[in-house]
Each structure stands twice: as structure tokens, then as C-alpha cells.
Amino acid sequence: xxxxxxxxxxxxxxxxxxxxxxxxxxxxxxxxxxxxxxxxxxxxxxxxxxxxxxxxxxxxxxxxxxxxxxxxxxxxxxxxxxxxxxxxxxxxxxxxxxxxxxxxxxxxxxxxxxxxxxxxxxxxxxxxxxxxxxxxxxxxxxxxxxxxxxxxxxxxxxxxxxxxxxxxxxxxxxxxxxxxxxxxxxx
Amino acid sequence: xxxxxxxxxxxxxxxxxxxxxxxxxxxxxxxxxxxxxxxxxxxxxxxxxxxxxxxxxxxxxxxxxxxxxxxxxxxxxxxxxxxxxxxxxxxxxxxxxxxxxxxxxxxxxxxxxxxxxxxxxxxxxxxxxxxxxxxxxxxxxxxxxxxxxxxxxxxxxxxxxxxxxxxxxxxxxxxxxxxxxxxxxxx
Numbered sequence: 001x002x003x004x005x006x007x008x009x010x011x012x013x014x015x016x017x018x019x020x021x022x023x024x025x026x027x028x029x030x031x032x033x034x035x036x037x038x039x040x041x042x043x044x045x046x047x048x049x050x051x052x053x054x055x056x057x058x059x060x061x062x063x064x065x066x067x068x069x070x071x072x073x074x075x076x077x078x079x080x081x082x083x084x085x086x087x088x089x090x091x092x093x094x095x096x097x098x099x100x101x102x103x104x105x106x107x108x109x110x111x112x113x114x115x116x117x118x119x120x121x122x123x124x125x126x127x128x129x130x131x132x133x134x135x136x137x138x139x140x141x142x143x144x145x146x147x148x149x150x151x152x153x154x155x156x157x158x159x160x161x162x163x164x165x166x167x168x169x170x171x172x173x174x175x176x177x178x179x180x181x182x183x184x185x186x187x
Numbered sequence: 188x189x190x191x192x193x194x195x196x197x198x199x200x201x202x203x204x205x206x207x208x209x210x211x212x213x214x215x216x217x218x219x220x221x222x223x224x225x226x227x228x229x230x231x232x233x234x235x236x237x238x239x240x241x242x243x244x245x246x247x248x249x250x251x252x253x254x255x256x257x258x259x260x261x262x263x264x265x266x267x268x269x270x271x272x273x274x275x276x277x278x279x280x281x282x283x284x285x286x287x288x289x290x291x292x293x294x295x296x297x298x299x300x301x302x303x304x305x306x307x308x309x310x311x312x313x314x315x316x317x318x319x320x321x322x323x324x325x326x327x328x329x330x331x332x333x334x335x336x337x338x339x340x341x342x343x344x345x346x347x348x349x350x351x352x353x354x355x356x357x358x359x360x361x362x363x364x365x366x367x368x369x370x371x372x373x374x
Contacts, residue, residue, distance in 0.1 A: 038359055039360075042350070042353075042354070043352040044353035044354035079358045164374070165229035165373065167228070169269065172229055172366070173218075173221065173222045175360075176229075176365075177366075179359070179364075179366040180370045182352075183367045186353050187350075187353075
């Protein structure tokens, strides 16, 4: 890995599918903020974006973040504070990408995960080695609900292979999927 | 791996430490049930035990399980049903171990995770290969709250090395830790 490859992660709440394949904006959940922030911090990612176009959700997330960054939570649990310090909220994917361009001076390459294989699907070891040898920033996208929409997946630079366990069952929570993928790419 | 190594996982709510190092019984949370069941099912483990001595907590867990196994949830989301089918509740660790002995006819070897290294600490690759070549059942213990108590860790057959990411931060949620460890041992 280059001394410090710039890697960003975003949890996308829009556009994602619901159970009946409609494009929706899903709700932000408290544990998605905490679990994924702690995981992103463990693997030393640069920022963790929550992407939601719903203004009230952004206000709610900011309340939670302020509690842990500056309120009672900051003194009660400073480890939580340092994880949540890397969290940011953006209203859409374009804003997220612009933010990374502003920080790093370069457009990030987009990596997504999907439940099926695509022509451009890439193994974890190849992806790991590409990141290690690149000076490009990378943005890893994870979908909530029933997953990222087809246009987002098809527009990405890379699609990671689905996580395969020991059986046929393949319905991990997004929190588990993020944990496993960050470990495979950055441990 | 032997054709189907019998591996069990338990999420321990007692005895665990709280923030001030007292031994407590922690509360069962809904997402610990779901996320870890889905992950255990993905890696084809045999059973996922929730260990709590608090009777009311057991009743609550059973209500949740019934909703997804037999109630509205079973038809709404059958993938969730099949994950939760492997969940069981036990009041303590001895009961959990007895259940495994009843099922498999052998006492399980106990594997725990800990934040520091012990004399008997073992790497993930060695543990993976031991399980692959053993016909013993294994029970993986994970602690909630501030972690498994010292006597539980010292009484285990194996202590897995702490998960190290890319930085100094090492405060994963138990849901993330379970996900990463199952992937390292069984993918």
C-alpha cells in the first residue's frame, strides 16, 4: 500500500432499491453510523460519508454526531468520538465525489459491491493490489435497503465480487458486509 | 476443512465487564440477534447461541424469533427466517456447552477473542487449519459490553489474536468483530 492511500467510504441511502425494486431514499439508522464509523476508523479510512437527500435525516445525524463529538458522549467515550470525527453528511453522490476532489485534488475511482458478477467484477486481492499501487483516491459505495441501483453499479469503475461464505446463504447486513470488505482490502 | 466442521457461536451477555470493569449481565439487542444470525448463516455455522441469565430477556428474544420464524416476518422475509432458525437461547455457558455435547456427542473446544495477546494466542491461519483438520466441535465465544471476563478467556482452549486494522484504533462493534472473524476463519 502506498504510505497512506486515500480511501473514502459512503453509505448510500438514495438511490437504492426497496423490496419491490422501486428506487427509494432509505432511513438512516443510528447503528449504521456507529458500527461503520468504528470499522472505517479501524482500517484508517479518511472519511465516512452518509449520503441522504432528506434534510430531516441530516439534521438527526448531526444531533447524534454532536452528542458524541462535543456533548456528554465525547467525555463518556472518547474512542467513539474519534470514530465519529470522520463522519460527514452529503445530500447526494455528486456532492460526495466533489468533496473528495476538493480534499485530494483528484476525482476518486468508484468501487461498488453487488450481489451478482459483472464483466468488470474484480477479486479482493486484485482490488487490494490496485489500491496499493495507485495514487488515486478511492470511494467505496455501499447501498442500504435492497442495494445500490443498477445505474450506480454500472457507472462504477470497479464492482467487487459478492462475498461468498460456506453455504448458499448470502444475505449479510450492510454492517457485516462493510466490515468484511474493509478487512479483506486493508488488513 | 473437514466436509462439515461443526462450529457454534455464542454471544455472551454474562459474565462480561462494564466500562468500570465490574462483572455484569448486559442487555440483548435486536440487531445483535439479526446481524450475527445472518453472518453465522452465511458461513454455515451450526447454531448461534444468545447467552443470558435474565429470564425476561429470553422471553423478549423468543418474541422476536417467533415473529420472524412463524409470524408475519416469516412470509415477509424468508431469508431472515432461515437465518434466525439457527438461533437458540441459553441461560449460561455451561448450558451452551452441554447442548453442543448433546448434539455432537463431544465436548466443544472453546475459542475466544481478546483485546490483548495471551501465551496461548493463535493466529487466524493456524486456527483455520486446526478446525479444518479436527473432528471436534468448536464453540466461538464473543463478549458484549466491555468484553468477556478474564476467567472465561483464561479457561478457553484458544485465544484468537486481536483484529488489527491499518491504524492504532481498535474498537470494533461486536457485530463487526464477528463478521471479520467468521470471514477470516471460514471463507
